[in-house]
Amino acid sequence: MALLTLSHYPSSLLLLYGLAGWVAYVIAVGIYRVTLHPLAKYPGPIRYKLSGWPLLWQAFKGNRHIWHLKDHEKYGPIVRIGPNTLSFNTETALSTIYGPRGANVKKGEWYKTFDIAAGAYSSFTETDREKHAIKRRWLSPAFSAESMKINEPVIINIIERFCDTIRPGKEGWGQSWNATDIMTYLGFDIMGALVFGCDFRTVQEETNRDLAESVLPASQFLYWVSYLPLAVLVRPLLRTKLFEIAGGKPVVDNNRLIDYANEQVKSRGIEEIQEKGASGHGRKDLLSRVIDNYDKKTGWRPTQAELDTESLNMINAGADPYSGTMAGVIFYLVHNRASLEKATAEVRSTFDSPDDIVNGSKLNSCVYMYACIEEALRRISGVPSHLPREVLSGGITVDGHHIPAGCVVGVPAYALHHTPQYYPDPWSFTPERWIESDTTPRESVELARKAFCPFSIGMRQCSGRNIAYLQMKLTLAHMLYRFDMRLDPDEPGRGCGGPDMEEGRQRKDEFQLLDAFGFGRDGPMVQFKIAQTN
Numbered sequence: 001m002a003l004l005t006l007s008h009y010p011s012s013l014l015l016l017y018g019l020a021g022w023v024a025y026v027i028a029v030g031i032y033r034v035t036l037h038p039l040a041k042y043p044g045p046i047r048y049k050l051s052g053w054p055l056l057w058q059a060f061k062g063n064r065h066i067w068h069l070k071d072h073e074k075y076g077p078i079v080r081i082g083p084n085t086l087s088f089n090t091e092t093a094l095s096t097i098y099g100p101r102g103a104n105v106k107k108g109e110w111y112k113t114f115d116i117a118a119g120a121y122s123s124f125t126e127t128d129r130e131k132h133a134i135k136r137r138w139l140s141p142a143f144s145a146e147s148m149k150i151n152e153p154v155i156i157n158i159i160e161r162f163c164d165t166i167r168p169g170k171e172g173w174g175q176s177w178n179a180t181d182i183m184t185y186l187g188f189d190i191m192g193a194l195v196f197g198c199d200f201r202t203v204q205e206e207t208n209r210d211l212a213e214s215v216l217p218a219s220q221f222l223y224w225v226s227y228l229p230l231a232v233l234v235r236p237l238l239r240t241k242l243f244e245i246a247g248g249k250p251v252v253d254n255n256r257l258i259d260y261a262n263e264q265v266k267s268r269g270i271e272e273i274q275e276k277g278a279s280g281h282g283r284k285d286l287l288s289r290v291i292d293n294y295d296k297k298t299g300w301r302p303t304q305a306e307l308d309t310e311s312l313n314m315i316n317a318g319a320d321p322y323s324g325t326m327a328g329v330i331f332y333l334v335h336n337r338a339s340l341e342k343a344t345a346e347v348r349s350t351f352d353s354p355d356d357i358v359n360g361s362k363l364n365s366c367v368y369m370y371a372c373i374e375e376a377l378r379r380i381s382g383v384p385s386h387l388p389r390e391v392l393s394g395g396i397t398v399d400g401h402h403i404p405a406g407c408v409v410g411v412p413a414y415a416l417h418h419t420p421q422y423y424p425d426p427w428s429f430t431p432e433r434w435i436e437s438d439t440t441p442r443e444s445v446e447l448a449r450k451a452f453c454p455f456s457i458g459m460r461q462c463s464g465r466n467i468a469y470l471q472m473k474l475t476l477a478h479m480l481y482r483f484d485m486r487l488d489p490d491e492p493g494r495g496c497g498g499p500d501m502e503e504g505r506q507r508k509d510e511f512q513l514l515d516a517f518g519f520g521r522d523g524p525m526v527q528f529k530i531a532q533t534n
């Protein structure tokens with residue numbers, strides 16, 4: 001009957017009613033979000049309160065970290081950055097939300113799209129807390145001290161080969177190198193060798209560079225796509241031709257990387273290995289360490305798809321943040337010559353020859369070089385924006401505020417790392433802030449440490465943190481020992497901010513980050529000269 005009655009109306013009138021109904025709905029939702037929503041009392045720009053699109057736009061533009069900082073400077077330590085999302089900018093919130101095992105949160109919906117194209121959730125994107133704990137236990141042999149010890153020569157070998165490649169002639173300054181490019185290749189070569197036992201040689205040869213260069217653009221694309229309100233509908237499309245057309249080269253290349261990881265897992269003969277155990281196959285790479293492992297507590301074993309995703313994740317999560325951080329370390333050192341000279345002098349006085357540069361007490365005694373890495377990590381922040389956490393049933397109390405279930409909370413590292421309360425003179429590159437001395441009291445180092453989160457903290461902190469530190473320390477020590485380093489005088493501005501750039505990007509001596517969960521970057525252009533010790 002209803003259909004019969006409706007058919008008497010012209011279709012344009014029905015359309016009009018439909019439209020009016022939709023507008024009324026949107027207005028009602030808007031009014032609810034601003035007045036009655038449980039987060040209505042928290043400050044923030046009205047556009048954030050009304051819709052999630054501003055955040056998505058920031059993710060698309062790569063400037064979300066800048067907005068987080070600006071918003072906190074304007075509105076204070078708690079900002080409502082989305083209808084359902086709060087951002088906190090205190091070390092206490094950091095430890096409440098991310099720190100304790102029992103924090104009443106889980107990873108938010110955003111993670112469910114990010115690496116599902118590989119066929120399953122990885123330890124990075126698993127949102128279920130129980131399943132995540134199982135995966136973390138299962139992966140532990142890959143990230144153990146023993147694994148690091150065995151893999152250290154692999155890392156050193158690739159760093160030495162890298163140094164041979166960038167080695168200048170005997171006299172004067174050599175050619176100009178883009179630190180972003182060479183570090184992207186070095187990071188990919190190291191992780192390729194560590195994860196799969198493969199020799200990609202992207203530092204030396206063109207052949208596999210497409211793969212190395214696809215990691216970041218794919219992440220840039222998936223970063224904002226994962227924030228789409230109906231991202232759930234996008235997930236089944238991720239491996240389709242349609243998605244390749246929409247996303248272009250980065251998606252095509254990323255799919256190649258996924259296929260590569262799948263092939264690597266398949267070629268190990270997973271079923272046979274799981275049946276007989278891998279101990280006899282003689283491989284030491286990270287994949288081999290987990291392929292025949294299982295969770296001893298629950299008996300859980302990974303499927304082929306879970307292994308595929310995890311190995312892809314280790315390459316992606318491992319290579320790019322290291323590469324970006326190293327480009328940043330180089331940026332801040334060549335822009336701060338006093339720090340560069342001090343770190344260089346320390347390294348050269350500690351080691352007797354390049355062969356001497358291995359993990360151990362000598363490397364650990366290079367406290368100033370280590371402080372330079374920490375300070376660069378502070379400025380860059382690793383993952384500069386929000387790591388979204390969804391509040392579970394019963395809610396959570398953060399900095400005295402009770403936040404109900406279903407809301408999303410987080411602390412943006414870049415904003416926290418540039419808050420003067422924790423880091424006086426936050427825009428200066430000051431490695432000294434990490435070293436206790438007459439001018440830097442213990443309390444200020446401790447406070448700086450409490451707010452420091454480039455690897456996040458707690459249960460979901462980076463599993464590769466120790467490997468990353470080892471790689472960064474070895475890379476820098478080998479480079480500083482062998483070479484003097486300087487900014488290319490013909491192209492000093494690559495990677496810098498400038499007065500013509502958007503607000504928040506004007507500082508010339510700041511390494512510019514294009515937020516992409518990790519971050520895009522360019523430069524600096526650097527030259528090397530054989531050190532006099534050689």
Ligand code: HEM
Binds near residue numbers: 321464468
């Ligand atoms: C400078 C280098 C690195 C930085 C700054 C970094 C940063 C991070 C951050 C902030 C997270 C937390 C992400 C979140 O909560 O959503 C994370 C997670 C992770 N990272 Fe790293 N990472 C680095 C290197 C590595 C390396 C070398 C590996 C592997 C060998 C790795 C593997 C992982 C994995 C597997 C996770 C997921 C952990 C989990 O949720 O259980 N990362 N990383």
